[in-house]
Amino acid sequence: VQLVESGGGLVQAGGSLRLSCAASGVPPRPDYMAWYRQAPGNQRELVASIFSDGSTTYSNSVEGRFTVSRDKAKNMLYLEMTSLKPEDTSVYYCVTQISGAGYWGQGTQVTVSS
Numbered sequence: 343v344q345l346v347e348s349g350g351g352l353v354q355a356g357g358s359l360r361l362s363c364a365a366s367g368v369p370p371r372p373d374y375m376a377w378y379r380q381a382p383g384n385q386r387e388l389v390a391s392i393f394s395d396g397s398t399t400y401s402n403s404v405e406g407r408f409t410v411s412r413d414k415a416k417n418m419l420y421l422e423m424t425s426l427k428p429e430d431t432s433v434y435y436c437v438t439q440i441s442g443a444g445y446w447g448q449g450t451q452v453t454v455s456s
Contacts, residue, residue, distance in 0.1 A: 343438065344364075345365050345445060345446065347363050347449060348363075348450060350434060351451075351452070353426055353454055355454055356425060357426050361421040361436075362418060362420055363419040363421075363447060365417045365418065365436070368438055370414055372438045372439060373394075373438075373439040373440060373442070374392065374394070374438070374439055375436070375438045376388060376390060376392070377419075377435065378434070379433065381431060381433070389408065389421070390404065404423075407424050408422065409421070409422040421434065428454045428456045431452060432452060433450065435447055435449045
């Protein structure tokens with residue numbers, strides 16, 4: 343399993359970014375796929391999850407601003423981020439769980455300037 347994130351960068355507050363995760367070796371129905379984030383000195387936070395039935399969950403901090411989606415045919419996971427805030431600044435990780443085993447990408451930095 344290999345997860346490679348892209349799409350991070352520097353954006354002004356109120357702006358938008360779309361993160362992508364190229365997922366190889368992931369079966370059609372993993373336990374779930376998700377985006378986590380972690381800022382220096384902060385605990386790791388589960389941002390958004392998507393399950394095999396298409397259902398999604400979001401943290402309270404991003405609900406209504408972020409959208410997670412998956413393209414199974416292309417083996418891609420996405421995170422559409424809008425109305426970005428400085429507190430969204432973090433390294434974002436693509437994660438999947440397959441039969442109980444977790445896999446992480448290397449992360450992509452998102453920086454939101456005020």
